[in-house]
Every structure is written in structure tokens, then in C-alpha cells.
Amino acid sequence: MPTETAAGPASGGRTRPHVTAAVLAGGTGTRMGVELPKQLLPLAGRPIIEHTIAAFCATPDVDDVIVVMVEEQLPRVEKIVADAGLGSGAGGKVTAVLPGGTTRTASSYAALRALDARPGTDLVLLHDGARPLVSSATIRRCVDALLEVGAVGVAVPSSDTVVAVERGASGGEAIRDVPPRTSLRRMQTPQGFQLDVIRRAYDLALADPQLVATDDCGVVLRYLPDEEVRVIEGEESNIKVTNPGDVEIAEVLLRLRGERHGPASARATGGTA
Ligand SMILES: Nc1ccn([C@@H]2O[C@H](COP(=O)(O)OP(=O)(O)OP(=O)(O)O)[C@@H](O)[C@H]2O)c(=O)n1
Numbered sequence: 036m037p038t039e040t041a042a043g044p045a046s047g048g049r050t051r052p053h054v055t056a057a058v059l060a061g062g063t064g065t066r067m068g069v070e071l072p073k074q075l076l077p078l079a080g081r082p083i084i085e086h087t088i089a090a091f092c093a094t095p096d097v098d099d100v101i102v103v104m105v106e107e108q109l110p111r112v113e114k115i116v117a118d119a120g121l122g123s124g125a126g127g128k129v130t131a132v133l134p135g136g137t138t139r140t141a142s143s144y145a146a147l148r149a150l151d152a153r154p155g156t157d158l159v160l161l162h163d164g165a166r167p168l169v170s171s172a173t174i175r176r177c178v179d180a181l182l183e184v185g186a187v188g189v190a191v192p193s194s195d196t197v198v199a200v201e202r203g204a205s206g207g208e209a210i211r212d213v214p215p216r217t218s219l220r221r222m223q224t225p226q227g228f229q230l231d232v233i234r235r236a237y238d239l240a241l242a243d244p245q246l247v248a249t250d251d252c253g254v255v256l257r258y259l260p261d262e263e264v265r266v267i268e269g270e271e272s273n274i275k276v277t278n279p280g281d282v283e284i285a286e287v288l289l290r291l292r293g294e295r296h297g298p299a300s301a302r303a304t305g306g307t308a
């Protein structure tokens with residue numbers, strides 16, 4: 036339930052809920068094709084995951100951050116958090132670094148379980164550790180929407196025509212359908228939820244042996260069909276580092292952002308203004 040807090044300037048002094056961001060970094064990055072989990076690769080001299088965590092720490096709407104990481108890399112992430120001053124004891128907001136699961140869904144669930152053991156959170160933002168360029172503005176819009184609905188996902192329109200495919204008569208891939216582009220969005224993260232909503236959805240999902248999900252809004256849509264899942268506008272620059280070459284693209288986007296806002300502004304916001 037919303038609690039009276041010393042609200043920061045961005046919240047205009049209103050009574051506001053306690054917001055926990057969960058950074059999901061439990062994947063191994065197989066598509067990237069390098070040995071190290073991709074979220075540990077350097078981006079402008081700092082590990083990708085450090086950029087991601089810093090973005091949430093720098094956003095006044097976020098009260099604390101938990102990180103879900105590949106188990107064998109937990110000490111490495113704890114060191115990144117400590118060295119960058121992102122821990123809650125050092126002026127940052129990271130309160131826990133936890134092991135993830137074997138799928139993204141299992142890692143989301145691990146984050147939710149951690150919150151079970153630690154009451155206080157009203158809203159949770161689930162975010163890909165591999166999206167280091169998320170902006171404070173996007174995070175803020177997500178939190179604002181959660182004051183009105185139980186589930187929110189950040190998305191961008193598709194500038195390409197998107198098609199559904201199937202195996203064709205010739206044996207190759209063939210178009211089955213061309214959905215109207217105006218009704219399509221590309222989902223990003225953060226995806227935010229009132230905690231009781233995502234808990235109920237995951238309780239049902241985890242009991243379903245057929246569970247297949249690629250994002251958390253999809254879990255709510257499927258298992259709580261009466262719940263409105265609002266889509267809010269994201270930013271093209273909030274890319275997910277996934278394939279070889281994506282780190283270089285992220286470097287360019289980061290540089291452009293620095294040029295737009297100036298180096299002092301980029302530093303003050305963890306490069307995420
Ligand atoms: N078991 C998993 C799998 C993924 N993720 C996280 O979910 C985000 C989006 O997933 P994706 O880009 O698919 O990352 P990987 O699973 O690492 O990549 P790949 O699918 O190429 O192996 C990433 O931040 C990833 O670390 C996670 O927390 N736990």
C-alpha cells in the first residue's frame with residue numbers, strides 16, 4: 036500500500052508508493068557469442084550492468100534496486116556495485132544481489148520471491164540488465180502509469196512491416212499474416228506492476244506446465260485476462276544488447292546522448308537523462 040515518504044523533487048512532494056526496480060541479469064548471452072555474460076561486457080569503459088543499475092539509482096522515483104545475476108558471477112556484480120558506489124550503504128540504492136533462474140521468467144520469479152521475504156514494496160519495475168540506455172524519463176513514466184493501472188509495459192512503434200510466418204508449401208519460410216502495423220508495438224522494459232498483480236499472475240503461471248513467456252506483461256495478459264496492461268511510449272535508444280554489434284550501437288547512442296546533454300549532465304544522471 037502507498038506509504039507516506041519523504042518524496043523527492045520529481046514526485047512533487049505527493050504521497051507515493053515504494054518502488055523497487057529489479058534488474059534481471061541472469062542470462063548468459065548465447066546470441067552474443069562471447070564467453071562472458073553480455074551484461075558484463077564494457078560499454079564506454081564501464082560494464083553494461085553498471086550503466087543499467089546506475090540508471091535506476093539516479094531516478095528519484097525509484098526507492099531501491101535489486102539485481103538478479105548468473106549465480107557464478109554474483110561476486111563480480113557485488114564488486115561492480117561496491118566500486119561504483121551503487122550499494123544502499125554507500126549512497127546508491129542496491130539492496131540485494133541475488134541468483135537468477137534458468138529462464139528469464141524464472142529470474143523474474145526469483146526477484147518476486149526476494150520481495151516476498153522483504154515487505155515494503157508497492158510497485159516493482161522488472162528491467163532487462165541488457166538495456167543499459169533506459170532513461171530516467173521512461174522510468175518515471177512507468178511509475179506514473181502504475182498509479183492508475185496494475186501493469187505497464189514500455190513499447191515503441193514498429194517502423195518496419197511485421198509479418199507472421201510459417202513453413203510454406205515449398206519447405207521455406209512463408210508469410211502467414213501481415214497484421215496492421217498501427218496496432219503493433221515492440222515491447223521493451225521496464226515493465227512495471229503493482230506487486231499484488233504480478234504476484235497473482237506468477238502464482239498462476241508457475242502452476243501451468245505449458246508456461247512459455249518472453250516478457251512479464253505477457254504473463255499478466257495471459258493469466259489475469261481482466262487486468263488492463265497499459266502500453267506507454269518508450270524510446271528507440273533503449274535497445275537490448277543482444278547480438279554481436281549491439282555494444283557498438285549502444286556506444287554510439289550513449290555518445291549522442293552525451294553530446295545532446297553535455298558531459299556534466301550525463302555524469303550526474305549516470306548518462307541516462
Ligand atoms: N535466465 C535468464 C535469462 C535472461 N535473463 C535476463 O533477461 C534479459 C533479456 O534476456 P536476453 O537478452 O535473452 O539475455 P540472455 O538470455 O542472456 O541472451 P540469449 O537469449 O542470447 O542467451 C537479460 O538482461 C538477461 O540477463 C535473466 O535474468 N535470466
Ligand SMILES: C[C@](O)(CO)[C@H](O)COP(=O)(O)O
Pocket residue numbers: 139163221222223224249250251275277
Ligand atoms: C522482455 C523483452 O526485452 C521485451 O522485448 C524481451 O521479450 C526479452 O526477450 P529475450 O529473448 O529474453 O531477450
